[in-house]
Amino acid sequence: MISVLTPTGTLGYGFDAQALARGMRFEPDVIAVDAGSTDPGPAYLGSAEPLCSRRVVKGEIAQLLRSARGAGIPLVIGSAGGSGRGELVDWTADIVREVAREQGHRIRLARIYADISRERVEWALARGEVEDFEAGFAVTRETLDDTTAIVAQMGWEPIAEALDAGAHVVVAGRACDDLAIAAYPIAAGADIGLATHMGKILECGAFSAEPFAMDVMLGFLHDDHFVLEPGSLGRRASLKSVAAHSLYERENPFLQRGPGGSVDLSGCRFETEGERRVRVSGARFLEDSVYRVKLEGAGLKGYRTLCMAGIRCPTMIERLDELLENARRKTVEHFAPDVVTPSFRVYGRNGVMAELEPTPRNGGAHELGLLMDVTAATQELARAACHFLSGHLLHVAWPGQVNTSGNLAFPYSPSDIDAGAVYEFTIYHLMTAESPTELFPIHYDDV
Amino acid sequence: MSETRTLAELAAIIRSKNAGPFRLTFDILFDDERAFLTVVTANVISRDTMAALFGIDRAQISSIHVLPEGLAIKVTLIRPRAQCAAGETDVYGCQQHVPLMNLSVPLAGNYAPTRG
Numbered sequence: 001m002i003s004v005l006t007p008t009g010t011l012g013y014g015f016d017a018q019a020l021a022r023g024m025r026f027e028p029d030v031i032a033v034d035a036g037s038t039d040p041g042p043a044y045l046g047s048a049e050p051l052c053s054r055r056v057v058k059g060e061i062a063q064l065l066r067s068a069r070g071a072g073i074p075l076v077i078g079s080a081g082g083s084g085r086g087e088l089v090d091w092t093a094d095i096v097r098e099v100a101r102e103q104g105h106r107i108r109l110a111r112i113y114a115d116i117s118r119e120r121v122e123w124a125l126a127r128g129e130v131e132d133f134e135a136g137f138a139v140t141r142e143t144l145d146d147t148t149a150i151v152a153q154m155g156w157e158p159i160a161e162a163l164d165a166g167a168h169v170v171v172a173g174r175a176c177d178d179l180a181i182a183a184y185p186i187a188a189g190a191d192i193g194l195a196t197h198m199g200k201i202l203e204c205g206a207f208s209a210e211p212f213a214m215d216v217m218l219g220f221l222h223d224d225h226f227v228l229e230p231g232s233l234g235r236r237a238s239l240k241s242v243a244a245h246s247l248y249e250r251e252n253p254f255l256q257r258g259p260g261g262s263v264d265l266s267g268c269r270f271e272t273e274g275e276r277r278v279r280v281s282g283a284r285f286l287e288d289s290v291y292r293v294k295l296e297g298a299g300l301k302g303y304r305t306l307c308m309a310g311i312r313c314p315t316m317i318e319r320l321d322e323l324l325e326n327a328r329r330k331t332v333e334h335f336a337p338d339v340v341t342p343s344f345r346v347y348g349r350n351g352v353m354a355e356l357e358p359t360p361r362n363g364g365a366h367e368l369g370l371l372m373d374v375t376a377a378t379q380e381l382a383r384a385a386c387h388f389l390s391g392h393l394l395h396v397a398w399p400g401q402v403n404t405s406g407n408l409a410f411p412y413s414p415s416d417i418d419a420g421a422v423y424e425f426t427i428y429h430l431m432t433a434e435s436p437t438e439l440f441p442i443h444y445d446d447v
Numbered sequence: 448m449s450e451t452r453t454l455a456e457l458a459a460i461i462r463s464k465n466a467g468p469f470r471l472t473f474d475i476l477f478d479d480e481r482a483f484l485t486v487v488t489a490n491v492i493s494r495d496t497m498a499a500l501f502g503i504d505r506a507q508i509s510s511i512h513v514l515p516e517g518l519a520i521k522v523t524l525i526r527p528r529a530q531c532a533a534g535e536t537d538v539y540g541c542q543q544h545v546p547l548m549n550l551s552v553p554l555a556g557n558y559a560p561t562r563g
């Protein structure tokens with residue numbers, strides 16, 4: 001039996017100290033946690049900014065390292081810093097070193113990088129070894145021109161190699177969430193399908209328990225099944241909570257694709273074991289004939305300045321679409337030939353669902369929230385255009401206007417706020433790798 | 448004329464979420480097998496009804512899965528725009544579920560559930 005403790009769904013999102021203490025009493029073989037994914041958006045990959053603050057992440061690493069060293073077990077952190085870019089592997093490793101020094105531990109630290117060079121992707125393109133995953137477009141040289149950063153999702157193999165080399169702490173760059181959790185059990189000889197399925201459920205921490213939360217979850221992996229139990233006695237794993245989680249954030253509930261293969265979940269069985277545990281069996285690993293990894297790329301699209309305002313006058317609300325379209329056009333024309341791209345979200349109407357909103361527009365709102373923004377090649381240009389746009393709407397006139405002193409209620413001064421660099425996903429594709437470890441160099445230091 | 452309930456009255460959980468940056472997935476989870484079967488038999492969740500509900504083309508419905516073991520129905524759309532592409536309104540895609548809550552489901556026979 002191999003047991004894994006996952007403290008939370010994302011390193012930096014918190015867990016209960018007592019739940020960790022209780023979980024550690026089960027004497028897990030490893031503490032494994034992931035620190036991110038693409039879910040917070042492409043900006044974290046493009047900018048290499050950490051998803052969570054250093055202060056919060058350090059606080060959690062301090063608790064996890066103390067627990068891991070106290071029990072003499074390894075600590076694995078996947079998708080370091082959020083996007084798993086190299087800068088964030090270094091950022092996380094720096095925190096681990098600092099905590100190790102403060103707590104007086106001597107550790108072997110492994111850093112695994114998942115950054116992929118443009119040249120490596122070009123080489124793969126030339127060999128026809130890049131294919132679309134779900135992006136709906138092909139990667140070309142132009143795509144690469146527009147791409148700021150590329151990472152690949154590593155599988156369990158590089159992490160297992162670092163553990164085999166005696167690493168006490170593994171800080172991995174972008175890693176498949178499930179496999180960062182499953183790496184230790186697979187390295188210890190567990191069934192890949194079962195371990196990956198267990199990793200898939202554990203990677204969100206106690207999100208698979210009820211009541212759900214970012215909290216401690218444990219997995220106990222046997223030869224032909226695994227058992228899940230939350231760390232906190234205030235939670236339980238139930239058939240409903242575990243089954244619901246099997247659907248979460250994914251399209252196909254029966255097939256989980258990952259580096260090197262897929263896990264077939266169509267034959268899975270879920271059974272309760274006592275009050276707080278669920279037993280899961282039946283996952284099967286289907287190895288791909290070619291080892292492929294998922295690439296994630298983000299590109300800089302410009303800089304954004306935004307402005308928020310409230311609109312209360314019914315004479316403006318009733319002709320808002322026309323006023324916004326005129327303001328957009330005038331702003332674009334004023335700054336031409338420089339390109340500025342204004343956009344609007346109208347809260348109280350369709351600010352949340354945009355084109356998917358089924359509620360008719362003339363719903364009779366007494367007040368609307370207007371979020372304006374402009375994206376342009378430089379921050380200065382975005383700010384200038386956003387001020388032009390909001391200034392135009394502030395003072396624009398229309399027939400039947402009652403109040404001629406100003407149309408927008410701004411909550412702030414300055415009313416235009418620089419929002420910084422704007423990134424978009426440019427790559428979400430599969431690339432063939434020569435081996436599971438080829439793309440993911442490992443560095444060790446003894447701290 | 449048959450009686451109807453909204454999907455929110457029949458399901459325990461109705462939620463939306465990104466499934467990667469290019470997909471938006473909806474989970475409809477039931478506590479009660481009869482409520483689940485009522486919705487499945489009424490055939491209110493199909494490519495046609497979902498396309499009409501969200502005002503999109505059928506081709507934008509990526510998949511629909513019905514899971515009797517899990518008392519769940521899963522609908523996945525191709526996101527109207529890639530996550531964080533120009534015009535983004537919901538980075539996590541977690542507030543797109545409300546049209547499903549309001550979906551009208553005809554009840555069969557004398558079944559008249561109340562929300563538990």
